[in-house]
Amino acid sequence: MQAQDIQQLIEDGLPGAQVVVRGDDGQHFEAEIIYTGFAGKSVVEQHRMVYGALGKRMGGEIHALALRTRAE
Template identity: 65%
Template structure:
C-alpha cells in the first residue's frame, strides 16, 4: 500500500477533503484530513468517517493509521 492510494481513497470517500498521507514502510501511515464533514463531530466519529473510506484495508494492507482530523475552520486557526 502506498500513501497516494490511501489519499485517493479518503478524498473519494470524503468529497472536498484536503488530505495528506505519509508513510515509508508500506503498512504504517500518518494522515491529516481537513473536511467540512467533521463539523460538530467528536474525534472518534471523525476517525470512523475516515476509516469507512478505507474499508477492509484497515487492519490488513494498512496495519496502522495515525490521524489528525480537522474542520476547515480548525485548520485555518492552526495556521494563524
C-alpha cells in the same frame, strides 16, 4: 499499499477533503485530513468516517494509520 493510494481512497470517500498522507514502509502511515463534513462531530466520529472510507483495508493492507482530523 502506498501513501498516495490511501490519500486517494480518503479523498474519494470524503469528497472535498484536504488530505495529506505520509509513510514509506508500506504498512505504517499518518494522515492529516481537513474536511467540512467533520464539523460538529467528535474526534471518534471523525476517525470512524475516515475508517469507513478505507473499508476493510484497515487492519489488512494498512497495518497502522495515525490520524489528525479537523473541520475546516
